[in-house]
Amino acid sequence: MVSDLEKTTTTKTFDTEVDRILEQFGGQFQEIADRPHRLIKQILLQTKGQPLLIQELCKHITARGYIPAGEEEKQVKQLLQNHVVTELRFYLEKLQPVETPPPKHRLETRKKSSQSPAQNTVIHNQGKKKEGSVRIIFFMVALIVVNAAIVIASPYIGILCGMVGNCESYKRKLEEAKVKLDEAQILEPQDQDQLEGQRAQIEQAIEPLSKIPKNAQVYPQVEYVQQLAQKEIKIRQAKIFIEEANKAHLDALQEIDKSEDITIKQSVEKKCKFIEQAEIFWTTAMEKEQEAINKVGELEQVEGLVQYSQTLNKQNLANYQSLKEDAASQFSNILQCRLGGDPIWNKQNQSPD
Numbered sequence: 001m002v003s004d005l006e007k008t009t010t011t012k013t014f015d016t017e018v019d020r021i022l023e024q025f026g027g028q029f030q031e032i033a034d035r036p037h038r039l040i041k042q043i044l045l046q047t048k049g050q051p052l053l054i055q056e057l058c059k060h061i062t063a064r065g066y067i068p069a070g071e072e073e074k075q076v077k078q079l080l081q082n083h084v085v086t087e088l089r090f091y092l093e094k095l096q097p098v099e100t101p102p103p104k105h106r107l108e109t110r111k112k113s114s115q116s117p118a119q120n121t122v123i124h125n126q127g128k129k130k131e132g133s134v135r136i137i138f139f140m141v142a143l144i145v146v147n148a149a150i151v152i153a154s155p156y157i158g159i160l161c162g163m164v165g166n167c168e169s170y171k172r173k174l175e176e177a178k179v180k181l182d183e184a185q186i187l188e189p190q191d192q193d194q195l196e197g198q199r200a201q202i203e204q205a206i207e208p209l210s211k212i213p214k215n216a217q218v219y220p221q222v223e224y225v226q227q228l229a230q231k232e233i234k235i236r237q238a239k240i241f242i243e244e245a246n247k248a249h250l251d252a253l254q255e256i257d258k259s260e261d262i263t264i265k266q267s268v269e270k271k272c273k274f275i276e277q278a279e280i281f282w283t284t285a286m287e288k289e290q291e292a293i294n295k296v297g298e299l300e301q302v303e304g305l306v307q308y309s310q311t312l313n314k315q316n317l318a319n320y321q322s323l324k325e326d327a328a329s330q331f332s333n334i335l336q337c338r339l340g341g342d343p344i345w346n347k348q349n350q351s352p353d
Contacts, residue, residue: 170216173208174225180205181229189236192243199236202229245288251281 184201187194206229209222216222 167216170212170218170222173212174218174222177206177209177225181225181232185232189239192240192247195236195240195243199233199240202232202236205229241288241291245291248281248284248288 181202184198184205187198189195189198206226209226212219212222
């Protein structure tokens, strides 16, 4: 039996250590703080304290509805592993077990009857030490068994795995995002609408990754996937700008082309109006083009987009100048062309920019 003095000393020391450990986790485990605090002491003071602790925690955690039925023991072992056992190791190491001496010969046993009362007291005290050592060894073996079981199952308990960052749900979200990201890029978009749809798909694919905390073990992989996705989004946004600029160019060319269909017998002012409107369209197109070039310029790795945008700009500019020169030549015998009383056809219009 353990003496009252030894039991009181061990209890006080253990109370201090458990209080310190539970305080580190704030209020998250306050609901069950008293239960493990009271029962874990029995692990040190009783050889059969471990099952009592697991049984008590099973009842509590089941009543709270934290886990499905049938999973109680596995969940409790994980709780002990992550938030109690690990933190108590430093304290247990202080209680170094005393090596058990080899069994004595029968002859030595017979000599006990002839020993003095003082010698019998020493032997009794040595028996106490052996008893305490056996209990500590049993407890440490139990901890090793619990640790092994908990390490395997810990990723599946949300309240615990969230603290250590090894939740299985994090890995599942990462893999799902990778699959959806690949699916979003299978088809090559053919027009602006498809570009917009594909960009939205990519954004939706990586949206769940924003909920994975930075302490997650898979977070470096999450950041890498997010960076890849953001690059693809920028590329598609740049292509959308280019398509918008190209459409603006084509609108300007079409407006000039309308003026070519007007014969000399028709209103000269109408002809001038088309040319003036075409110049407005062209200015808008140039602004769109510059916006596209600036956007693409943010992506140094995709120089092909920059070249494509600049080539498209040159082609549209050449077509614009050609049509403008044809219109000026057609009406070269007209001294002035008035729209709203103001001359708009002059040398500046007749010469290429």
